Amino acid sequence: MNILAPVRRDRVLAELPQCLRKEAALHVRKDFHPRVTCACQEHRTGTVGFKISKVIVVGDLSVGKTCLINRFCKDTFDKNYKATIGVDFEMERFEVLGVPFSLQLWDPAGQERFKCIASTYYRGAQAIIIVFNLNDVASLEHTRQWLADALKENDPASVLLFLVGSKKDLSTPAQYALMEKDALKVAQEIKAEYWAVSSLTGENVREFFFRVAALTFEANVLAELEKSGARRIGDVVRECLSGRGWQGARGPSGPCCTSVPCFFRHQQ
Ligand SMILES: Nc1nc2c(ncn2[C@@H]2O[C@H](COP(=O)(O)OP(=O)(O)OP(=O)(O)O)[C@@H](O)[C@H]2O)c(=O)[nH]1
Numbered sequence: 001m002n003i004l005a006p007v008r009r010d011r012v013l014a015e016l017p018q019c020l021r022k023e024a025a026l027h028v029r030k031d032f033h034p035r036v037t038c039a040c041q042e043h044r045t046g047t048v049g050f051k052i053s054k055v056i057v058v059g060d061l062s063v064g065k066t067c068l069i070n071r072f073c074k075d076t077f078d079k080n081y082k083a084t085i086g087v088d089f090e091m092e093r094f095e096v097l098g099v100p101f102s103l104q105l106w107d108p109a110g111q112e113r114f115k116c117i118a119s120t121y122y123r124g125a126q127a128i129i130i131v132f133n134l135n136d137v138a139s140l141e142h143t144r145q146w147l148a149d150a151l152k153e154n155d156p157a158s159v160l161l162f163l164v165g166s167k168k169d170l171s172t173p174a175q176y177a178l179m180e181k182d183a184l185k186v187a188q189e190i191k192a193e194y195w196a197v198s199s200l201t202g203e204n205v206r207e208f209f210f211r212v213a214a215l216t217f218e219a220n221v222l223a224e225l226e227k228s229g230a231r232r233i234g235d236v237v238r239e240c241l242s243g244r245g246w247q248g249a250r251g252p253s254g255p256c257c258t259s260v261p262c263f264f265r266h267q268q
């Protein structure tokens, strides 16, 4: 029995949402990885549909982390600053290529006095969103430190990074263009995907979170395929090492290694 409510219709992703800037994107493919599309069509996504992926949203105090999450999850905006105490979180459910997929969005406080407590929630993140204020260059400079702290608790090779400039509504086009230049440099340096958003107007907020959901989903399915592929190869290797060899592995019921061509057909 499925005890979860159905996924909202506006959380259904049938296509890969595109990046904002090609020069600072995690990848620029137009569609999901072909192996991922194929696995979803053939219902071979393993445990991905039951998993909840952790995403942490870090950055200086008052850069707009909570407003960003609230704009997406609740479609609300509060112009009064209420500092996050410790850490908050929201859950968001999606359906990607027909597969249910959930994100847990962790919202730690940016205030220094909560840093120690908040950082205990960093572990196990699949995506790290580092937010800075597009109108405050110091907050952009501090993003490297936020990233370093978040990576102390996570494997740099397996997390997806996003660098998000907030409060876009407050900058003039000229101010924005200047800040974007610096932000793109930082994004390229830390290998993060760059986004610029406004939680007040909602500009790019939905596009951004859809992109996070899609890329996290894609990474999860690819990891799952690799795992199941390794298992299948492992089985074959075990059988072959049992002394019968490749030819000897053929038993009375036909070839035992039929999973090999099948594996390569799906994985390549
Ligand atoms: N104009 C404008 N103001 C924003 C935007 N996003 C956030 N703010 C304002 O910035 C202030 C701080 O926003 P929060 O979302 O609470 O900031 P935070 O990063 O969660 O702060 P901490 O919880 O202390 O780490 C609030 O007064 C918001 O109304 C935006 O896109 N545009």
Ligand SMILES: [Mg+2]
Pocket (backbone or CB within 6 Å): 065, 066, 067, 082, 083, 084, 107, 108, 109, 110
């Ligand atoms: Mg907050």
